[in-house]
Amino acid sequence: MVGLARALPVATESGAWHSRKLRIPDMSDTALLPHPQAAAAAAAPAASAPVQMGTQVSAGAGVVATAGGDDGTGATERDLEAVHQIAEARRAITTEIAKRIVGQDAVIEHLLVAMFARGHCLFVGVPGLAKTMLIQTLSEVLALSFGRVQFTPDLMPSDITGTDVLEEDRATGRRIFRFVRGPLFANVILADEVNRTPPKTQAALLQSMQEGRISAGGQTYELPQPFLVFATQNPIEQEGTYPLPEAQLDRFMFQVDVDYPSETEEIRIVNQMTSAYRPSLRKVLSPERILMLQDLVLRVPVAPHVVEHAVALCRATRPGDPAAPENIRRYVSFGAGPRASQYLVLAAKARAILAGRYAVSIEDVRALAMPVLVHRVLPNFHAEADGVTARLLVERLMEAVRPA
Secondary structure, eight states: OOOEEEEEEEEOTTSOEEEEEEEEOOTTTSOOOOGGGHHHHHTSOTTTSOOOTTOEEEETTEEEEOOBOTTSSSBOHHHHHHHHHHHHHHHHHHHHHTTTOOSOHHHHHHHHHHHHTTOOEEEEOOTTSSHHHHHHHHHHHTTOOEEEEEOOTTOOHHHHHEEEEEEEOTTTOOEEEEEEEOTTSSSEEEEETGGGSOHHHHHHHHHHHHHSEEEETTEEEEOOSSOEEEEEEOSSOOTTOOOOOHHHHTTOSEEEEOOOOOHHHHHHHHHHHTSSOOOOOOOOOOHHHHHHHHHHHHTOOOOHHHHHHHHHHHHTTOTTSTTOOHHHHHHEEEOOOHHHHHHHHHHHHHHHHHTTOSSOOHHHHHHHHHHHHTTTOEEOHHHHHHTOOHHHHHHHHHHHSOOO
């Protein structure tokens, strides 16, 4: 049978993207290769082998990065239409959130990027900056179930995961254990002041973030999808707190620093919150649609030079790496691991399609480098003595590491 001709985005060595017509064979032309064999298919002519979703096929001086669907037939009209839909959804979501939240545009952008990239966020800011209201508003706009946990020093793991309770059947008199689910069984979890609870309770949250499931009473329970954890932390008061260990910090895709509003924004906040006006929110996306769009993010094409730049930024945070700048070698104890590189590329994919673009650019990577890296760069005692913060180190790192 005759294959279809598709216009696929092509990344040239200069980094520019343009469309190239490729013949994508019909399903009956040849057997589809499984994903691990995609590299072998890259050596074959593009017209004689199917273009596998999510692979990159060499084509002369450029690289053809596919954005195809999961049926293995290359770029599909459904995926291209979904990119437009997610861009429209982003505009609708931000419009609805703006009915309650004044300003904080960068915070909202990072929140949406993390959500569509299946990432978790750590919000750091002083009290009263609407961190809780923002996350609760997002869950309402997206028709997602919402669970809030106020972390305290006496909070136990079973308080958030759930526990077995003994019940008696009145008809038979038989006693049985029934599992009562905790607040983690929701789509959006607000972990308020997460650094105020002991490590054993933090560890229970860690399993849910990494695996999407929890263990209780010798049983493992799957959590509802999509599952997103947004934790808050107060940077001022540190007495009586339990700093998050590096292993748990690394599970957060972003650390988002929430700053004070401007004077104009604060006037709007006061006028809005001291009146009787309470805006009603329109639901934009369903949980099922969010899962579909999260899968779409994984199929966004990335050119090799963009991935190389993301890896270069992350590797430059490690003081023992030959490419590390002098500031990193002097002031950093430990840098970002490979998970940071993965999160940086994945977040850049989400940012690209939220803007309605079909491929990732270096600008997407650099725009998200700060929230991905700032909590993964651990300053040493020299940095503390000289007043050098992790944020300042990442800023200097981005000045030193430029695209090739």
